[in-house]
């Protein structure tokens with residue numbers, strides 16, 4: 001059983017820290033947790049007694065099929081005041097959320113090999129909560145077919161009020177860029193700051209409060225699988241993200257009558273609503289291995305080149321959502337954290353490359369080593385399957401100018417990340433038409449000039465570009 005040892009203080013000096021800062025968490029990833037908000041609320045020795053302690057209802061939430069192999073099987077048992085089925089029928093939400101997708105086709109998105117970059121999305125002035133502020137940027141596959149992903153961004157300025165969100169389609173990996181998220185889940189509360197990432201697995205009900213007001217961030221949604229830690233191979237038993245740094249909520253509940261409370265269910269990309277008259281956060285105790293969690297990216301232990309050449313970014317994988325093909329991810333969550341660069345006679349920024357995988361990138365704070373200009377915190381870029389990309393002209397020229405004698409160099413004030421997928425994303429029409437699109441992105445490479453020293457080669461025919469040697 002995991003120990004409730006991790007404690008998080010509210011930000012010192014911040015009078016806007018939400019009530020409940022000083023939150024305690026369970027620790028571990030993939031552990032079998034148990035947590036009681038009332039001592040004795042967990043049934044002893046069985047999951048589904050005839051009568052549960054304190055007259056609670058027992059309810060299972062399954063994140064994998066009942067028959068999934070034991071090492072993949074994920075489920076939790078929740079002991080709650082009323083079961084989650086106690087609600088009026090689901091109806092399509094009015095207004096519909098037209099810009100949230102879980103399937104991608106010509107009606108809503110385009111395939112393009114063009115390098116794309118977005119400036120940070122504007123946070124609206126009109127009251128907008130986390131759900132209304134979600135905007136799908138790109139994706140592939142289908143939530144119905146249980147294979148695919150979507151990348152969303154959110155911009156919001158107000159807390160969700162008398163409602164909870166439930167995503168039947170897939171898991172959300174939320175990466176806040178501006179403003180903390182105070183997320184109440186059925187398992188308890190998570191306070192998620194920029195620089196941290198949270199996973200809200202398929203089916204959990206949660207509600208997002210914004211203690212800091214205007215907020216922005218990124219969401220990767222995966223259909224049909226869950227995130228896990230990458231294998232470490234020859235790195236050994238330690239390094240990268242450590243399971244003990246993953247924090248899981250402790251049981252927290254409210255017994256509250258909430259007239260008109262709305263459950264917003266995302267189902268096939270469409271939003272449905274159902275009314276109930278009580279808070280869904282009524283779980284007095286729970287146990288299991290299917291849980292929401294968060295991770296502080298600054299705890300990541302990076303590995304890197306110690307002599308020469310540039311490592312592939314997979315070395316910085318925090319979490320991976322696998323496909324059935326070994327080593328091929330539906331979605332990798334990769335970060336580019338502060339670290340030492342020490343490689344000798346090596347071009348240290350990312351190499352120029354084309355990748356059979358597709359790369360969506362975001363920046364949480366600071367700058368990114370491959371882009372001197374234009375890639376801003378809160379912005380994004382997309383380099384799809386086999387689309388060439390790499391450092392902009394300024395970064396290239398500055399690196400070359402430093403030359404071979406560049407000593408060890410510590411990259412500081414940065415936290416960029418990448419969602420990398422084996423599926424080729426279609427880009428939503430509204431993302432392509434967004435005022436945040438940078439139409440001049442391609443120009444960052446147009447200035448790359450030839451450094452070729454052909455004239456120095458004996459026998460080189462400059463006119464015809466042939467070296468006859």
Ligand SMILES: O=C(O)Cc1cc(O)ccc1O
Pocket residue numbers: 311312313349350351353355359370389390418
């Ligand atoms: O394209 C990018 O900036 C991401 C990236 C970084 C890196 O260090 C190597 C390959 C790669 O795709």
Ligand SMILES: [Fe+2]
Pocket residue numbers: 353355359383389
């Ligand atoms: Fe790349």
